[in-house]
Amino acid sequence: MRNWQKYIGIIIPLLVVAGLMLYPTVTGKAAARETAFTILKAIALASSLNILLGYTGYVSFGHIVFFGFGGYVGFYLLSSQGASLWIAILAGGLSSGILAFLLGKAILRLRGAYFALATIGVNEAMKAFINNFDLFGGPTGITLNFKTYLAYGGASKALEMAFFIVGGLACLAIIMSYVIRTSKFGLGLLAIRENEDAAEVMGVIAPDAKTWAYVLSAIIPGMIGVLFFFKNGNVEPHDAFPLHASIELLVMVMLGGQGTVLGPILGAFAYQGMRGYLVTSDFFKDIQLSVSGALLLIIVLFIPAGAVGWLRKRSELLRRVLA
Amino acid sequence: MTLLLQVQGVTKRFGGLQALTQVTFDLPAGEIFGLIGPNGAGKTTLFNTINGVYHPEEGRIVFQGKDVTKMKPYYLAKMGMARTHQIVRPLNELTVRENVMVGACFGHENQHLASAAKIADEVLDFVKLSSRADQLAGSLNVAQKKRLEMARALASHPRLLLLDEVLAGLNPSEIDGMIQMILDIRTQGVTIIMIEHLMKAVMNVSDRILVLDYGEQIAEGNPKEIASDPKVIEAYLGDPKLAERLMEDD
Numbered sequence: 127m128r129n130w131q132k133y134i135g136i137i138i139p140l141l142v143v144a145g146l147m148l149y150p151t152v153t154g155k156a157a158a159r160e161t162a163f164t165i166l167k168a169i170a171l172a173s174s175l176n177i178l179l180g181y182t183g184y185v186s187f188g189h190i191v192f193f194g195f196g197g198y199v200g201f202y203l204l205s206s207q208g209a210s211l212w213i214a215i216l217a218g219g220l221s222s223g224i225l226a227f228l229l230g231k232a233i234l235r236l237r238g239a240y241f242a243l244a245t246i247g248v249n250e251a252m253k254a255f256i257n258n259f260d261l262f263g264g265p266t267g268i269t270l271n272f273k274t275y276l277a278y279g280g281a282s283k284a285l286e287m288a289f290f291i292v293g294g295l296a297c298l299a300i301i302m303s304y305v306i307r308t309s310k311f312g313l314g315l316l317a318i319r320e321n322e323d324a325a326e327v328m329g330v331i332a333p334d335a336k337t338w339a340y341v342l343s344a345i346i347p348g349m350i351g352v353l354f355f356f357k358n359g360n361v362e363p364h365d366a367f368p369l370h371a372s373i374e375l376l377v378m379v380m381l382g383g384q385g386t387v388l389g390p391i392l393g394a395f396a397y398q399g400m401r402g403y404l405v406t407s408d409f410f411k412d413i414q415l416s417v418s419g420a421l422l423l424i425i426v427l428f429i430p431a432g433a434v435g436w437l438r439k440r441s442e443l444l445r446r447v448l449a
Numbered sequence: 450m451t452l453l454l455q456v457q458g459v460t461k462r463f464g465g466l467q468a469l470t471q472v473t474f475d476l477p478a479g480e481i482f483g484l485i486g487p488n489g490a491g492k493t494t495l496f497n498t499i500n501g502v503y504h505p506e507e508g509r510i511v512f513q514g515k516d517v518t519k520m521k522p523y524y525l526a527k528m529g530m531a532r533t534h535q536i537v538r539p540l541n542e543l544t545v546r547e548n549v550m551v552g553a554c555f556g557h558e559n560q561h562l563a564s565a566a567k568i569a570d571e572v573l574d575f576v577k578l579s580s581r582a583d584q585l586a587g588s589l590n591v592a593q594k595k596r597l598e599m600a601r602a603l604a605s606h607p608r609l610l611l612l613d614e615v616l617a618g619l620n621p622s623e624i625d626g627m628i629q630m631i632l633d634i635r636t637q638g639v640t641i642i643m644i645e646h647l648m649k650a651v652m653n654v655s656d657r658i659l660v661l662d663y664g665e666q667i668a669e670g671n672p673k674e675i676a677s678d679p680k681v682i683e684a685y686l687g688d689p690k691l692a693e694r695l696m697e698d699d
């Protein structure tokens with residue numbers, strides 16, 4: 127295989143992120159940065175979900191729980207314990223990873239729809255728990271003292287920094303996705319996705335591999351959660367565990383192409399673009415989620431492999447170039 | 450001679466169905482061991498019990514001197530046991546080469562990706578699937594999928610190879626090719642248990658044969674003994690087509 131072909135699978139995705147990060151500076155508009163932030167966040171979350179959904183073949187309907195839980199833990203440290211943003215982000219990723227590890231031991235033995243249902247249950251249970259957890263402020267959540275931003279050069283500097291961090295996390299998610307996709311561990315995951323029993327017979331230790339895939343898919347969402355709440359200045363159970371956001375992530379991954387590195391990125395891009403249009407249109411703004419649902423249905427029925435998957439099936443060259 | 454595998458009084462039930470009753474045999478390293486019996490006799494179930502897909506209600510399985518009765522399939526794979534499936538299980542969305550690499554990466558030898566790719570290409574050459582290496586496994590026909598099953602198992606460089614009806618559905622020239630392949634594998638030092646309905650083939654290649662009927666072990670011996678065993682002939686009379694084949698091959 128020629129060298130450019132070997133690496134193009136990671137180069138294209140990183141170029142997309144680089145473009146997104148430059149876009150606000152080039153246009154010089156604050157709104158552009160907001161848009162780019164949302165897309166980069168979606169890319170990081172969708173690429174993470176893809177590790178479980180696309181590579182391993184386990185549908186998680188409640189993946190947003192890691193965003194919320196890690197976000198809460200990090201934000202608590204940041205606002206109440208005086209931790210720096212960096213420590214908070216690391217703690218958010220770590221705590222989501224640990225949560226995924228424990229959950230994985232419990233629910234990854236379930237297959238198909240049972241696993242999907244269990245993940246919804248976990249998200250709702252976590253929301254209910256946080257709602258009653260006084261340390262995290264219960265139903266009113268936690269609000270950041272405005273002074274915290276001073277340590278980062280004031281609110282506007284802090285927001286700018288948050289934007290670059292989300293770009294960094296998106297890159298990290300993509301690199302992780304690519305490294306897994308092209309590794310031996312990833313081959314084991316793909317084997318599990320295709321036929322878990324056959325994979326086990328060939329020596330893939332499926333329970334362990336699935337657990338690690340779950341953990342790896344949970345870390346970056348936890349970090350993104352901390353960053354997002356830092357940027358917003360507050361967190362509430364309602365914002366941390368929105369089930370519809372989980373479903374939107376599924377739509378992004380499926381739209382772009384599950385099991386590919388590029389797919390979730392294109393999916394996140396396309397979906398956020400569409401969403402941006404829908405919520406500002408008079409006709410669609412109230413039924414935006416119904417449109418997502420219909421979109422998911424159309425993808426599952428007609429292009430289950432998603433856009434990139436569909437392209438990869440067309441030719442051997444595309445299969446080699448599009449990771 | 451050292452015993453590679455010992456099956457001791459193995460009994461397996463599915464609810465009320467007695468799929469295996471007190472099956473017992475020893476397998477020395479280097480043998481080709483034939484496993485025959487009418488449809489539903491429990492042959493595939495015996496494979497599943499040996500490689501840990503099912504766990505027996507009674508009895509013991511000892512592999513390379515170690516009690517593996519309650520072990521999971523992946524540990525047995527890592528210890529050097531590989532198998533093919535009667536109903537093929539290709540990893541459809543992966544390429545043929547990647548399918549074989551899974552065997553090399555995670556089975557007995559725990560290879561890295563790069564060396565696994567090399568092994569995969571060698572093995573694909575051996576089973577004559579090289580030209581299909583970059584195709585998706587789902588696009589192969591049944592005969593090719595059977596060879597893929599074989600290739601995946603071989604890529605792990607196993608000690609013990611369990612072959613479940615690898616000849617079924619092949620045409621006569623493909624059968625000859627596959628039999629030659631099985632004999633070649635044995636010369637590489639791999640011990641083989643093969644389930645087969647084609648009498649001529651089993652009789653020709655097996656050192657010893659075990660006959661199952663309704664989960665009971667009704668005979669064990671060399672091909673000559675088996676062919677003339679009245680119990681075996683009776684068992685097959687329930688299945689006239691097989692009895693016919695048994696006769697014509699004598």
Ligand SMILES: Nc1ncnc2c1ncn2[C@@H]1O[C@H](COP(=O)(O)OP(=O)(O)OP(=O)(O)O)[C@@H](O)[C@H]1O
Pocket residue numbers: 463466468486487488489490491492493494495535
């Ligand atoms: N998972 C299972 N659950 C319930 N019954 C089973 C299961 N697997 C096999 N059986 C039953 O056990 C018996 C033995 O089946 P098995 O597949 O082992 O037969 P076989 O000798 O391989 O037959 P064939 O020659 O048709 O492949 C059959 O009656 C079958 O229906």
Ligand SMILES: [Mg+2]
Pocket residue numbers: 492493494535
């Ligand atoms: Mg069978």
